[in-house]
Amino acid sequence: MITVDRVSKTRSRTRILHDVTFEARPGRVTGFLGPNGAGKTSTLRILLGLDRPESGAALICGRPYRKLDRPLTTIGALLDGSGAHRARTARAHLRWVAASNGLPDSRADEVLEIVGLTGDARKRAGRFSLGMSRRLGLATALLGDPEVLVLDEPVNGLDPVGIRWMREFLRNSAVQGRTVLLSSHLMSELAEIADDVIVIDKGRIVARGSLAEVTGDHRTLEDAFFALTATEAVRPW
Incomplete structure (x- = not known):
């Protein structure tokens, strides 16, 4: 379970997060939405121990990231890019990360198969497409x-x-009992898989609840998002 409790953060004298509070529960996919600059990335960085809050707490299974033993066995994160050095092969990168958490080399080939990259195990990360x-x-x-x-x-x-x-994969992960927190700008796609939705705007949580509760009387999640954040769509002309 993920618990974010009254997290606030100030950077360069500007308050970027204001008492951010929400939960992401086991067995459910929770969508995290917000315009660019709304505070999504700052919240995730604090959750993953990459930054510290000014106040409040972000907990994973009841503990802050920095106090997790072998954190990869509790939480897995995908942020920008793959995190792999361009000169390393996919298998070498995974084995190196596995070793850092006391995991066997064999796990590298297991996860390559899960994500469909077995045939690219020896390819250097610098040659990978964005999707790969x-x-x-x-x-x-x-x-x-x-x-x-x-x-x-x-x-x-x-x-x-x-x-x-x-x-x-994400739906199956939730069915298996995992907690899945998913940040995305593709609201139509998110509406296909999310059980719960959190909307952040200008560093504040403006909506949280089930997909149906957040969508409310609006026709789509996208319509609800624009109404909640007062964001105007840019016209193509």
């Missing part, structure tokens, strides 16, 4: 078979086949 890099990043997140997944724009760069595969 996202799959490698997901493989890294899965190394410890974690009970919590935090994914930022996981379908970015994937083709339609890859998007469908990712959708089924």
